[in-house]
Amino acid sequence: MRVCVFCGSSPGTRPGYRAAAEHVGQTFAERGIGLVYGGASAGTMGILADATLAAGGRVTGVIPRALVDREVAHSGLSDLRVVADLHERKATMASLADAFLVLPGGAGTLEELFEVFTWAQLGLHRKPIALLDVDGYYQPMLRFLDHMATEGFLRPEYREMLIVDTDVAGVLDRYANHEISREMWSSEHTE
Numbered sequence: 210m211r212v213c214v215f216c217g218s219s220p221g222t223r224p225g226y227r228a229a230a231e232h233v234g235q236t237f238a239e240r241g242i243g244l245v246y247g248g249a250s251a252g253t254m255g256i257l258a259d260a261t262l263a264a265g266g267r268v269t270g271v272i273p274r275a276l277v278d279r280e281v282a283h284s285g286l287s288d289l290r291v292v293a294d295l296h297e298r299k300a301t302m303a304s305l306a307d308a309f310l311v312l313p314g315g316a317g318t319l320e321e322l323f324e325v326f327t328w329a330q331l332g333l334h335r336k337p338i339a340l341l342d343v344d345g346y347y348q349p350m351l352r353f354l355d356h357m358a359t360e361g362f363l364r365p366e367y368r369e370m371l372i373v374d375t376d377v378a379g380v381l382d383r384y385a386n387h388e389i390s391r392e393m394w395s396s397e398h399t400e
């Protein structure tokens with residue numbers, strides 16, 4: 210199994226963000242889960258990749274040519290794919306992975322989350338999407354998503370398809386139970 214992780218090019222202010230990224234990397238390596246990520250050595254991305262590699266895990270990085278210098282492409286990856294632009298990066302990361310995991314991050318991370326979320330709404334993929342809610346980081350956004358549903362701009366079943374957990378082991382268990390959502394999606398999209 211390969212999981213695509215979206216996360217910040219900054220490390221964030223709380224020590225919990227670093228610790229969570231390290232724990233995700235170690236857990237992936239222990240469970241033989243391949244990491245697919247943005248290929249940078251900066252911020253949470255670099256912390257995650259370093260932790261995965263240090264624990265003996267497999268890492269694939271996908272970075273646009275223009276960001277190789279700006280985000281400092283990770284030099285220790287056996288599989289670094291340099292692509293033309295941000296669109297190709299997202300498409301490549303999505304096609305390589307079986308599931309998505311979003312760690313704390315900024316606008317780039319949210320852009321990536323919302324693209325795979327909207328692709329799922331449109332039935333373009335059925336891969337599970339999870340948020341790792343470290344230190345409650347995503348609570349304000351989740352409240353806003355609830356507001357979108359209450360106000361009739363987001364169908365409640367789409368809101369519910371986002372997996373939210375505070376622990377990566379919980380996320381991985383919930384990926385395994387994802388068949389229920391798959392059925393929901395396929396019945397939705399054959400209507």
Ligand code: AMP
Pocket residue numbers: 216217218219247249276280295296298299314315316317318319320321
């Ligand atoms: P941030 O969360 O803003 O620190 O950004 C995290 C990662 O998202 C960085 O590697 C950015 O290059 C990347 N990113 C920003 N915008 C986009 C986009 N439109 N498509 C794909 N990746 C993006």
